[in-house]
Amino acid sequence: MTVATVEIDTLIVGAGQAGVAMSEHLSKLGVPHLVLERNRIAERWRTGRWDSLVANGPAWHDRFPGMEFDDLSPDGFAPKERVADYFEAYARQFNAPIRTGVDVKKVQRNVGRPGFTVETSEGIIQARRVVAATGPFQRPVIPPIAPQNLALTQIHSADYRNPQQLPAGGVLVVGAGSSGVQIADELRRAGRDVYLSVGQHDRPPRAYRGRDFCWWLGVLGEWDAAAMKPGREHVTIAVSGAHGGRTVDFRELAQQGMTLVGLTQAFDGAVVSFQPDLVDNLKRGDDNYLALLDAADAYIERNGLDLPPEPAARRVFADAPCISQPLQQLNLLEAGVTSIIWATGFATDYSWLAVDAFDANGKPAHQRGVSTEPGVYFLGLPWQSRRGSSFIWGVWHDAKYIADQIAIQRQYAAYHCDAAQRQAKAVEQLTVSA
Numbered sequence: 001m002t003v004a005t006v007e008i009d010t011l012i013v014g015a016g017q018a019g020v021a022m023s024e025h026l027s028k029l030g031v032p033h034l035v036l037e038r039n040r041i042a043e044r045w046r047t048g049r050w051d052s053l054v055a056n057g058p059a060w061h062d063r064f065p066g067m068e069f070d071d072l073s074p075d076g077f078a079p080k081e082r083v084a085d086y087f088e089a090y091a092r093q094f095n096a097p098i099r100t101g102v103d104v105k106k107v108q109r110n111v112g113r114p115g116f117t118v119e120t121s122e123g124i125i126q127a128r129r130v131v132a133a134t135g136p137f138q139r140p141v142i143p144p145i146a147p148q149n150l151a152l153t154q155i156h157s158a159d160y161r162n163p164q165q166l167p168a169g170g171v172l173v174v175g176a177g178s179s180g181v182q183i184a185d186e187l188r189r190a191g192r193d194v195y196l197s198v199g200q201h202d203r204p205p206r207a208y209r210g211r212d213f214c215w216w217l218g219v220l221g222e223w224d225a226a227a228m229k230p231g232r233e234h235v236t237i238a239v240s241g242a243h244g245g246r247t248v249d250f251r252e253l254a255q256q257g258m259t260l261v262g263l264t265q266a267f268d269g270a271v272v273s274f275q276p277d278l279v280d281n282l283k284r285g286d287d288n289y290l291a292l293l294d295a296a297d298a299y300i301e302r303n304g305l306d307l308p309p310e311p312a313a314r315r316v317f318a319d320a321p322c323i324s325q326p327l328q329q330l331n332l333l334e335a336g337v338t339s340i341i342w343a344t345g346f347a348t349d350y351s352w353l354a355v356d357a358f359d360a361n362g363k364p365a366h367q368r369g370v371s372t373e374p375g376v377y378f379l380g381l382p383w384q385s386r387r388g389s390s391f392i393w394g395v396w397h398d399a400k401y402i403a404d405q406i407a408i409q410r411q412y413a414a415y416h417c418d419a420a421q422r423q424a425k426a427v428e429q430l431t432v433s434a
């Protein structure tokens, strides 16, 4: 396929869930558009994640409003391939104009005329508007403390697939958000010695009093929180849909044989040191967990709901030795650790977007996705408009907003034309009556 010399009103870059949602809303508003995807639709769900991953939210929640997972129980958790299939089917449902296998290499504002010149692997496109829907998690980040000359396997969680991929031996997993904790648990179940480095985290109950945490965050308005609370930039969320969906309880994992350690601080040869913050981090995670139970109880009482009490949810596992006497240092070679998995998050990469839409730190400068460069929009950013923005259901609502903004701009652009026609008609009428 070649896209040489194409002209289009709105170009969407990326056909993950964000690009598909954007296309749906623009289609509904009759805005001519094209989606370019360098791989396949929802590629990151297919090949960018580990084999056993299932959605973190249940099928009734982690989807778009326009289609259900017809082959899954609403309370089940879709395997990652199923999530990718879902978005492919969703795009087919409204004939989304998606071209796959096309890489967008550069976007530049035109000089002296509206729109942008877009360089792609298949030719040049002229677009009046560009929506960057390239994802919240584009470039794996490994912190600079990672040892350079240690004879260990080191990979980012984005490159982890399954336990067999790693050499025999123990594993240090750095980072205990949803990815780190799920990978660590999988490795422990596969019989590995696992050290899990735990930083600050939230850990909602998987379900409480018969309702999934996704439901609780919804009714309590937490998905809609407009901005991250100050000082919580490094607080990750530890949830899992694996094994039918279970609450992440670090104390339980320690009881099962996982060695928990504090935040990874530094490496000196084979010796890694940890911050003395494990107990504090676990306590804050517990406080967050209990606060959600309290808020849920209060909500049930206020609304007179008939949901079964669940006192067992407040049970606290006894501290395993790794918690009561946390390790400050570990000699990885002596401990038989042969791999480190860095579950330390992602950064964005907008090197292809050569426009004035970034702040001094290179981050998108925008309001609810409308950037400082007129005609350029972002979609799928974490906290773009609310806490739910980078998640499946949240991005659909942000896409709706951006589509509205695009439609509004198109109306302004069309006004001149209407005005000129009205003026011509008025002159015509005057001439006739004269």
Ligand SMILES: Cc1cc2nc3c(=O)[nH]c(=O)nc-3n(C[C@H](O)[C@H](O)[C@H](O)COP(=O)(O)OP(=O)(O)OC[C@H]3O[C@@H](n4cnc5c(N)ncnc54)[C@H](O)[C@@H]3O)c2cc1C
Binding pocket: 013, 014, 015, 016, 017, 018, 019, 036, 037, 038, 039, 040, 041, 042, 043, 044, 045, 049, 054, 055, 056, 057, 062, 102, 103, 104, 105, 133, 134, 135, 136, 137, 179, 352, 379, 380, 390, 391, 392, 393, 395
């Ligand atoms: C391990 C993991 C598990 C997650 N689980 C859940 C979950 O259970 N529920 C949930 O709601 N959210 C989950 N998320 C968060 C979020 O839903 C996903 O990250 C999702 O993939 C984001 O979708 P997106 O469309 O914004 O970006 P992506 O899926 O990353 O899609 C962006 C697309 O843009 C394409 N692209 C990038 N640059 C270019 C270019 N220059 N030219 C052409 N194409 C380009 C890429 O190939 C890619 O296909 C998870 C995230 C991770 C990392």
